[in-house]
Amino acid sequence: MQTAFSQSPPPDEEQIRRAPKVLLHDHLDGGLRPATIVELAAEQGYDRLPETEPDRLRAWFREAADSGSLVRYLETFAHTCAVMQTREALVRVAAECVQDLAADGVVYAEVRYAPEQHLEAGLTLEEVVEAVNEGFREGERLAAAEGNRIRVGALLTAMRHAARALEIAELANRYRDLGVVGFDIAGAEAGFPPTRHLDAFEFLKRENNHFTIHAGEAFGLPSIWQALQWCGADRLGHGVRIIDDIQVAEDGSVKLGRLAAYVRDKRIPLELCPTSNLQTGAAASYADHPIGLLRRLGFRATVNTDNRLMSATSMTLEFTHLVRTFRYTLDDLQWFTVNAMKSAFIPFDERLAMINDVIKPGYAALRSEWLFSNSAALSS
Ligand SMILES: O=c1[nH]cnc2c1ncn2[C@@H]1O[C@H](CO)[C@@H](O)[C@H]1O
Ligand SMILES: [Zn+2]
Numbered sequence: 001m002q003t004a005f006s007q008s009p010p011p012d013e014e015q016i017r018r019a020p021k022v023l024l025h026d027h028l029d030g031g032l033r034p035a036t037i038v039e040l041a042a043e044q045g046y047d048r049l050p051e052t053e054p055d056r057l058r059a060w061f062r063e064a065a066d067s068g069s070l071v072r073y074l075e076t077f078a079h080t081c082a083v084m085q086t087r088e089a090l091v092r093v094a095a096e097c098v099q100d101l102a103a104d105g106v107v108y109a110e111v112r113y114a115p116e117q118h119l120e121a122g123l124t125l126e127e128v129v130e131a132v133n134e135g136f137r138e139g140e141r142l143a144a145a146e147g148n149r150i151r152v153g154a155l156l157t158a159m160r161h162a163a164r165a166l167e168i169a170e171l172a173n174r175y176r177d178l179g180v181v182g183f184d185i186a187g188a189e190a191g192f193p194p195t196r197h198l199d200a201f202e203f204l205k206r207e208n209n210h211f212t213i214h215a216g217e218a219f220g221l222p223s224i225w226q227a228l229q230w231c232g233a234d235r236l237g238h239g240v241r242i243i244d245d246i247q248v249a250e251d252g253s254v255k256l257g258r259l260a261a262y263v264r265d266k267r268i269p270l271e272l273c274p275t276s277n278l279q280t281g282a283a284a285s286y287a288d289h290p291i292g293l294l295r296r297l298g299f300r301a302t303v304n305t306d307n308r309l310m311s312a313t314s315m316t317l318e319f320t321h322l323v324r325t326f327r328y329t330l331d332d333l334q335w336f337t338v339n340a341m342k343s344a345f346i347p348f349d350e351r352l353a354m355i356n357d358v359i360k361p362g363y364a365a366l367r368s369e370w371l372f373s374n375s376a377a378l379s380s
Contacts, residue, residue: 010329019363019366020358020363022341023304024343025110025112025212026109026308029117036096038052040093061309070280071188073276084117090123094131095139097139098150101150102150107151107362109150111153114158116159132154155182160192165199172209184237189214194230195231201231213237215233215236217237217277224236224241224242228263238282239268240290242290274321276306301339303336304340319333331367333363342355
């Protein structure tokens with residue numbers, strides 16, 4: 001892309017935190033602050049939390065999610081959803097989410113949640129969406145006041161085991177340009193192919209709306225193929241198992257199958273979530289994670305958190321793991337970030353302005369820092 005002779009050393013965690021980052025795949029109910037869960041549970045009389053001390057609760061989520069199985073990973077969401085049933089709780093959780101992302105250096109995020117999971121105390125679907133939107137706007141204001149500018153759009157998720165996808169798609173369409181930028185389906189993948197919800201996807205296509213589909217995480221190529229060729233997904237949530245359609249020979253030569261070639265040729269964005277994949281068993285280690293190969297082959301790869309609480313992660317940590325594992329430079333991190341911004345569901349002119357006026361200048365400033373450091377003075 002650029003600077004083949006860049007002297008810029010690999011960025012450290014503190015520089016990565018300051019780098020502008022874009023996040024396309026983050027679940028609202030997977031990113032609560034442990035202390036907030038404890039407080040909300042006490043206020044609401046929810047007495048089934050496995051731990052009531054915030055640090056112990058934080059550790060419980062990470063360990064419970066570390067099971068090697070997506071189904072077991074998803075069981076932990078019962079506790080976060082349980083305390084996200086009132087308007088006040090949703091506003092608070094959404095505002096804190098935005099503040100936490102902004103403090104981590106995220107400048108644009110699409111945060112998803114399933115409105116149908118927040119109806120237990122009597123809220124309507126519309127009230128859920130409006131509460132979360134209010135929280136997102138409040139979070140943007142508070143973050144800006146702290147000097148961290150961020151824009152956040154909501155993605156409405158339908159649960160793939162349920163039967164409300166069309167209703168949620170209609171909801172996403174009604175709140176389009178009112179804080180909601182797209183639609184998604186999530187939940188256990190095996191046994192629940194995306195084609196079960198074809199009516200929802202066809203509706204959104206007729207409305208010229210955008211959607212992503214969790215596919216190729218716990219299940220392989222047939223799920224990705226259906227998401228793209230039957231449902232027409234704009235992006236793939238995870239999509240990491242596209243690796244099953246890529247053969248690397250002993251001499252290093254690479255052969256793409258028809259589906260992998262289609263994904264690369266059509267620039268289909270992959271919302272990769274490395275740490276989450278280690279927990280659910282989709283990859284054995286960061287070094288073994290397909291992101292290394294997918295980046296080298298020029299797929300439209302993006303880096304994401306999935307669930308900051310369950311995966312004990314942040315955008316800074318995801319990037320830090322990748323820098324340590326693959327020796328990525330600021331150029332690589334900028335490449336992932338520009339990929340993500342290009343793949344966002346907001347209008348083209350706004351994406352372009354974010355890339356040219358926020359992301360590139362931010363990385364350029366970081367790249368130049370070495371010039372003013374001691375190591376530059378010593379080596380000259
Ligand atoms: O990685 C994932 N794969 C599939 N489903 C997920 C993942 N992370 C979270 N959810 C599911 O999405 C719901 C709405 O946010 C969560 O409640 C959880 O059940
Ligand atoms: Zn997810």
